Amino acid sequence: MRQIILDTETTGLEPREGHRIVEVGGVELFNRKLTGRHLHLYLNPDRDSDPEALAIHGLTTEFLAGHPRFKDVVDQVLDFVQGAEVIIHNASFDTRFLDAELQKVGKGPFSQYCDSITDSLLVAREMHPGKRNSLDALCERYGISNSHRTLHGALLDSELLADVWLAMTRGQDALLMDFDESDSQGGDGSDLSLGKFDPSVLKVLRASEADQAEHEKYMDVLEKQNKKPPMWREMLNPAAE
Structure with a gap:
């Protein structure tokens, strides 16, 4: 490419x-x-x-x-x-x-x-x-x-x-481009690259407290603009039945 x-x-x-x-x-x-x-x-x-x-x-x-x-x-x-x-x-x-x-x-x-x-x-x-x-x-x-x-x-x-x-x-490198050719095909020539991918090799980045605070501020902006809670907040805090 x-x-x-x-x-x-x-x-x-x-x-x-x-x-x-x-x-x-x-x-x-x-x-x-x-x-x-x-x-x-x-x-x-x-x-x-x-x-x-x-x-x-x-x-x-x-x-x-x-x-x-x-x-x-x-x-x-x-x-x-x-x-x-x-x-x-x-x-x-x-x-x-x-x-x-x-x-x-x-x-x-x-x-x-x-x-x-x-x-x-x-x-x-x-x-x-x-x-x-x-x-x-x-x-x-x-x-x-x-x-x-x-x-x-x-x-x-x-x-x-x-x-x-x-x-x-x-992130595109790990998901799409780092497979070895030897791993990409089975013995019958079929493509096994997606089946062999091990997601445990991906690095997990946890949101810091500052990141979470920025996210909440952005959710506040969306809630004010739309005059209702964003779907993300509704999913985390479903209304009591």
Whole structure:
């Protein structure tokens, strides 16, 4: 399975206001392992960055003036993602800009050139409801050092996101990918991998008191929004007959 972890930096927040991509960075995973293959491009946007964006990425107009424009490297970008699942944190932001850049050079939307697009921010929100799920917050949660990250950079952020993604989805390794080939078939050639799986090898993580308190706070929010106890609380505390 080939996956590309991708990130962009831009001159501002909205392509409809003429903002452009100034940096593209990506790293390749194959069967959940980093291959060492990566993409890193600085781009000349033919405009200044907004002060807020410049404070984030630090890429000045003078620095970017000496680099190619998106139209000059579009094939390089599309070749890198061709046929892969592309994983982006807050994917709607990056794909909006990629679609706008592709439209300028007469090409279809970005989703046409890759197998699928996965938003790691949405995945993180499902896994950690009610918590901060920025890249920095996820690095802290999963014990991934980002101390060298003073400015945002597309390649650095994609490398960090790759580590976060592998940590966030690590359970898939034990459930789906760690069977020995010798164990996957019986003597008659039948598939026995699921039948031979021993769930006792899975690591059990107990919720801490802090985790339980956060859960109760989230249940309180749901109860207030829906004006009735969540199903989870009803199951634990059935009404007396």
